Amino acid sequence: MVVTTMAEELAAHRFFRTIPSDLRERLAGCARNVVFAPGERICVEGTHASGFFAIRTGRVNVGIYVPHQGLQVLExxxxxDVLGFSWLFPPYRWQIDAVAGERVRAIELHADCLLPYLEEHPAGGYLLVRMFAQEMEETIQSTRLRLLDVYGRDRVHAR
Amino acid sequence: MSTLAEPRGPGVAARGSMTPIPHRVVDVVHETRETVTLTLEPVSDGIVAPVAGQFTMLWAWGAGEVPISVSALAADGRLVHTIRDVAGVTKTLCASRQGDVLGVRGPYGCGWGIDAARGHDLVIVAGGIGLAPLRPVVHAVLAERSEFGRVSLVVGARTEQELLFRAELDEWWHRHEVDVRTIVDRSSPGWSGSVGVVTGELVGLEIDPASTRAMVCGPEVMMRVVAQHLTDRGVAASAIEVSVERNMQCAVKTCGHCQVGPFFACTDGPVLPWDVVASLLTVREL
Structure with missing residues (x-):
């Protein structure tokens, strides 16, 4: 059996691949492996955002619950990918619901451990916030593209 | 850098072949609410057999003529076209019934570089009706599966209901010979697949940039985003082919309606290498 350290697992994840090893070691100290069964709720809108998840395998449906209609999956x-931005900013409350679309293996990183360290080490904090900003930009761009409705009837031809 | 002087596919039909050849509609399949697949059979003599990625000009009598890609390569001179009703001529074509007669010119344009993809991994990305011109590629790959490396098919659509060739996608998925992934812009009750843009599904694909070729067809914005994603991951721009759609009217490089800079989509394309066409697709109004 091959035993890998948390730092090695982080290094294997796309999001953390490029960060310096010393920061990765520090992040590993705030991380743990988690598994979610299909349909299991990973985070709930309005509750405390205690950290974020780096998805290793599986698919997570992100959306908002609408009364009598269930989870409306938005992405x-x-x-x-990483899941969760709300841990970075007050009031540290999840803005979304997330449910495992299939069996999900992820690394959970805890804000209580991470935030004090990042406040004290601005270089590492700046790097991590930049990485999250890039993820947010990609999410916003994806949303823009869908708002454009590129597959809509007014914008494509008949082929 | 690719050059269009290289032989990249079958040549254009002879310039003199401007007369539509009568074909009878022998089968009509309603794929989605607004998309129909027609199988046509020549009334007498047919046209030259098309290859994957080529198109014909379909003429509905009294309505007009539009370019439509072949969506399958049939035997015995039959033609298979999948058409989306975007009003005008396409509305008339989509309303065709068995026994109706349509005019056909072609086939025209350059097809997909299937031969160039042999021995390589292949990433096929289709958006909306863009799956129609790529379906013959999937058929060709499945017919000679051992000729290709890892093959992935990523299909994007507005909603689950607008996914084309649904039964065939399920069949391909169950065969496990091609990694089939679907993603929709908007979820609907019962949809258990992914929601987002096609690049969301590409993120999870293992890609060996050195041995990967890609074929992309869909709305131009989508093709741009996909090509950017692939080149960011190291895939050579010359290894990415896109199918450019323009207002084709004559289909024989005469009228100029489909000109894209120095190229004509009807004869130099519609399938063009990304390194040749990338800079042109960001020029406004081109």
Whole structure:
């Protein structure tokens, strides 16, 4: 059996691949492996955002619950993605609901451990916030593209 | 850098072949609410057999003529076209019934580089009706599966209901010979697949940039985003082919309606290498 350290697992994840090893070691100290069964809720809108998840395998449906209609899925996060931005900013409350679309293996990183360290080490904090900003930009761009409705009837031809 | 002087596919039909050849509709399949697949059979003599990625000009009598890609390569001179009703001529074509007669010119344009993809991994990305021109590629790959490396098919659509060739996608998925992934812009009750843009599904694909070729067809914005994603991951721009759609009217490089800079989509394309066409697709109004 091959035993890998948490730092090695982080290094294998797309999001953390490029960060310096000393920061990765520090992040590993705030991380743990988690598994979610299909349909299991990973985070709940309005509750305390205690950290974020780096998805290793599986698919997470992100959306908002609408009364009598259930979860309205707005986007899917895949292996290699991170899930959760709310841990970074007050009031540290989840803005979304997330449910495992299939069996999900992820690394959970805890804000209580991370935030004090990042406050004290601005270089590492700046780097991590930049990485999250890039993820947010990609999410916003994805949303823009869908608002454009590129597959809509007014914008494509008949082929 | 690719050059269009290289032989990249079958040549254009002879310039003199401007007369539509009558074909009878022998089968009509309603794929989605607004998309129909027609199988046509020549009334007498047919046209030259098309290859994957080529198109014909379909003429509905009294309505007009539009370019439509072949969506399958049939035997015995039959033609298979999948058409989306975007009003005008396409509305008339989509309303065709068995026994109706349509005019056909072609086939025209350059097809997909299937031969160039042999021995390589292949990433096929289709958006909306863009799956129609790529379906013959999937058929060709499945017919000679051992000729290709890892093959992935990523299909994007507005909703689950607008996914084309649903039964065939399920069949391909169950065969496990091609990694089939679907993603929709908007979820609907019962949809258990992914929601987002096609690049969301590409993120999870293992890609060996050195041995990967890609074929992309869909709305131009989508093709741009996909090509950017692939080149960011190291895939050579010359290894990415896109199918450019323009207002084709004559289909024989005469009228100029489909000109894209120095190229004509009808004869130099519609399938063009990304390194040749990338800079042109960001020029406004081109």
């Amino acid at each position: 899917t996060r895949h292996a290699g």
